[in-house]
Amino acid sequence: MTAPDFSSIPVLDLAVARTNKPRFLHDLKHALIHVGFFYVAGHNITQTFLDHLTSLTIKYFDLPLAEKLKTDKIHSPTFLGYSVQGNEITKNKKDNREQFDFANELTQRWQEGRPIHERLTGPNLWPDESVLPGFRDAVLDYHRQANDLAEELTQYVAEAVGLAPNVLLDEFVVKGQQHRGKLVKYPAIDELDATDGDQGVGPHRDTSSLLTILYQANDLPGLQVQNHAGEWIDATPIKGTFVVNIGTGLEYLVQRVAVATTHRVLNPPPGRGPRYSIPFFLGARIDKKLTPLEIPQHILDERPETVVSDSGHQFNELYFEDPGTYTVLNRISSHRDVAAKYYPELAKAHGIDVEGVNAGY
Numbered sequence: 001m002t003a004p005d006f007s008s009i010p011v012l013d014l015a016v017a018r019t020n021k022p023r024f025l026h027d028l029k030h031a032l033i034h035v036g037f038f039y040v041a042g043h044n045i046t047q048t049f050l051d052h053l054t055s056l057t058i059k060y061f062d063l064p065l066a067e068k069l070k071t072d073k074i075h076s077p078t079f080l081g082y083s084v085q086g087n088e089i090t091k092n093k094k095d096n097r098e099q100f101d102f103a104n105e106l107t108q109r110w111q112e113g114r115p116i117h118e119r120l121t122g123p124n125l126w127p128d129e130s131v132l133p134g135f136r137d138a139v140l141d142y143h144r145q146a147n148d149l150a151e152e153l154t155q156y157v158a159e160a161v162g163l164a165p166n167v168l169l170d171e172f173v174v175k176g177q178q179h180r181g182k183l184v185k186y187p188a189i190d191e192l193d194a195t196d197g198d199q200g201v202g203p204h205r206d207t208s209s210l211l212t213i214l215y216q217a218n219d220l221p222g223l224q225v226q227n228h229a230g231e232w233i234d235a236t237p238i239k240g241t242f243v244v245n246i247g248t249g250l251e252y253l254v255q256r257v258a259v260a261t262t263h264r265v266l267n268p269p270p271g272r273g274p275r276y277s278i279p280f281f282l283g284a285r286i287d288k289k290l291t292p293l294e295i296p297q298h299i300l301d302e303r304p305e306t307v308v309s310d311s312g313h314q315f316n317e318l319y320f321e322d323p324g325t326y327t328v329l330n331r332i333s334s335h336r337d338v339a340a341k342y343y344p345e346l347a348k349a350h351g352i353d354v355e356g357v358n359a360g361y
């Protein structure tokens with residue numbers, strides 16, 4: 001059917017979910033089907049806490065490089081920890097961002113012979129407590145709060161598309177699953193080399209996850225969302241809100257009545273200083289083949305037909321069949337040095353070039 005395109009991103013208020021749930025679910029359904037992005041207000045993560053987390057995030061990135069490199073992902077087959085600027089690749093181009101990936105704290109249990117995706121679960125790499133007091137506690141506290149918010153929203157998402165509230169969490173999130181988040185710093189253009197361009201992170205969809213909760217930690221533009229016509233719409237930060245977007249896992253499981261919309265980040269304009277953001281990804285389970293749920297026909301009929309996108313779908317069929325291997329391949333194509341050290345054979349078997357990458361060992 002012909003559907004309206006979007007030129008801005010809707011704001012949904014969780015307070016409305018408590019006072020007028022049908023209204024909230026109606027607006028949410030529209031956002032899921034036609035936009036794939038929305039701001040959420042009325043959550044209960046306090047600004048005081050978020051300011052504390054932001055200040056520690058800035059302090060982390062301000063540490064001497066040698067200190068940050070002690071937490072480098074090269075020490076983690078789980079792809080947790082620090083990535084130096086330019087280390088990550090999206091659409092075959094370097095991203096101009098530094099990041100620190102974190103997760104709920106779990107141990108590495110994988111052993112030779114076990115499915116390869118189990119290697120993606122493991123411990124965080126923390127800077128020494130004396131180097132950055134309070135950092136570990138604040139990041140883990142944020143993880144818990146963002147996880148709670150993401151689960152609350154996932155229940156509303158299910159209801160909005162005609163499902164029982166708990167079905168997504170019960171069937172597609174495993175107890176004790178590791179969900180990831182990251183602290184991200186995007187330098188302004190004048191802090192980069194002239195040849196670096198302005199790709200903070202290239203056009204992509206969030207892969208394999210159910211949904212993303214993104215805190216835009218300072219008031220800088222950069223995040224853009226691609227509408228159906230292929231135009232880039234600014235997701236300007238709105239104080240007191242999180243940006244929520246849909247991952248390809250959820251899109252697949254609900255037959256595209258929630259869309260994993262393509263987005264990108266541009267480095268901030270000259271003179272504005274770095275932009276900081278803190279996404280949390282509620283993952284869909286990757287330990288078995290996933291089968292989409294049945295969605296009522298009248299909701300399926302609301303889906304737009306064609307959508308323009310600048311992000312390709314890599315390894316898509318593999319995601320349906322074997323989400324575990326798919327997710328590992330995705331990580332190794334983004335982080336070639338970690339791939340060269342821990343997954344060289346798998347990378348080679350799938351044509352992912354890690355030759356000549358300095359694996360740091």
Ligand SMILES: O=C(O)CCC(=O)C(=O)O
Nearest residue numbers: 184201206223265277279
């Ligand atoms: O930093 C942002 O605003 C968005 C980051 C993002 O899209 C991602 O890391 O998947």
Ligand SMILES: [Fe+2]
Nearest residue numbers: 204205206263
């Ligand atoms: Fe993203």
